[in-house]
Amino acid sequence: MNPTIQILQKETLSSNWYTLYKYTYSITGRDGKPLTQSREAYDRGNGATILLYNKAANTVILTRQFRLPTFVNGNTTGMMVETCAGLLDLDNPEDCIRRETEEETGYRISDVRKVFEVYMSPGSVTEIIYFFVGEYSPDQKVNDGGGVDEHENIDVLELDFSEAYDMIGRGEIKDAKTIMLLQHARVDNLLTYTQ
Ligand SMILES: Nc1nc2c(ncn2[C@@H]2O[C@H](COP(=O)(O)OP(=O)(O)O[C@H]3O[C@H](CO)[C@@H](O)[C@H](O)[C@@H]3O)[C@@H](O)[C@H]2O)c(=O)[nH]1
Numbered sequence: 001m002n003p004t005i006q007i008l009q010k011e012t013l014s015s016n017w018y019t020l021y022k023y024t025y026s027i028t029g030r031d032g033k034p035l036t037q038s039r040e041a042y043d044r045g046n047g048a049t050i051l052l053y054n055k056a057a058n059t060v061i062l063t064r065q066f067r068l069p070t071f072v073n074g075n076t077t078g079m080m081v082e083t084c085a086g087l088l089d090l091d092n093p094e095d096c097i098r099r100e101t102e103e104e105t106g107y108r109i110s111d112v113r114k115v116f117e118v119y120m121s122p123g124s125v126t127e128i129i130y131f132f133v134g135e136y137s138p139d140q141k142v143n144d145g146g147g148v149d150e151h152e153n154i155d156v157l158e159l160d161f162s163e164a165y166d167m168i169g170r171g172e173i174k175d176a177k178t179i180m181l182l183q184h185a186r187v188d189n190l191l192t193y194t195q
């Protein structure tokens with residue numbers, strides 16, 4: 001804990017599906033004097049995401065779904081191509097991502113490897129996301145995926161790695177976690193990229 005920070009007040013501004021708080025705190029300024037500040041922080045829990053890859057076929061599994069916040073901010077279809085991801089319930093990140101993988105993509109995978117953890121929007125959202133990679137194979141397919149119920153409506157995409165990677169440059173993949181994991185796969189040579 002940072003001993004120079006003291007939370008003075010935590011006010012709930014909105015509590016519906018997730019919670020928006022307003023924190024008032026004292027912090028030591030660069031001149032060494034204490035000052036009081038307020039910041040809003042949106043708490044929607046933490047999450048996990050995974051790049052599913054198959055070395056032999058040089059493919060990845062991605063998802064496509066409607067994301068309302070993007071639709072109201074310039075994404076005309078509202079559809080987003082993303083790595084499989086979900087919110088942590090009460091489980092740990094590894095169990096969460098195995099469960100989400102089966103629900104969203106239909107693959108029951110065993111080995112997952114954590115590669116990093118990231119605050120995705122540290123100025124406004126409390127969320128930390130745990131990033132994983134994991135190999136999948138056709139014999140691990142146990143259902144069609146698509147999400148837990150009809151509300152999730154997730155399409156499952158199996159793409160050649162180079163094709164998926166090139167979607168970043170064309171602006172067809174605009175999701176931060178997905179770009180980070182595809183770049184990680186290229187830098188770490190999990191798969192082969194050919195132009
Ligand atoms: N009714 C209702 N449903 C909501 C609301 N907000 C979210 N949901 C639904 O709650 C479900 C959450 O699904 P998950 O698969 O657990 O989470 P996610 O939305 O895929 O989140 C993942 O990706 C996010 C974006 O990168 C990450 O922020 C998050 O940590 C996680 O990794 C989704 O069906 C979503 O539509 C809401 O305000 N109202």
Ligand SMILES: [Mg+2]
Nearest residue numbers: 084085086104
């Ligand atoms: Mg999800």
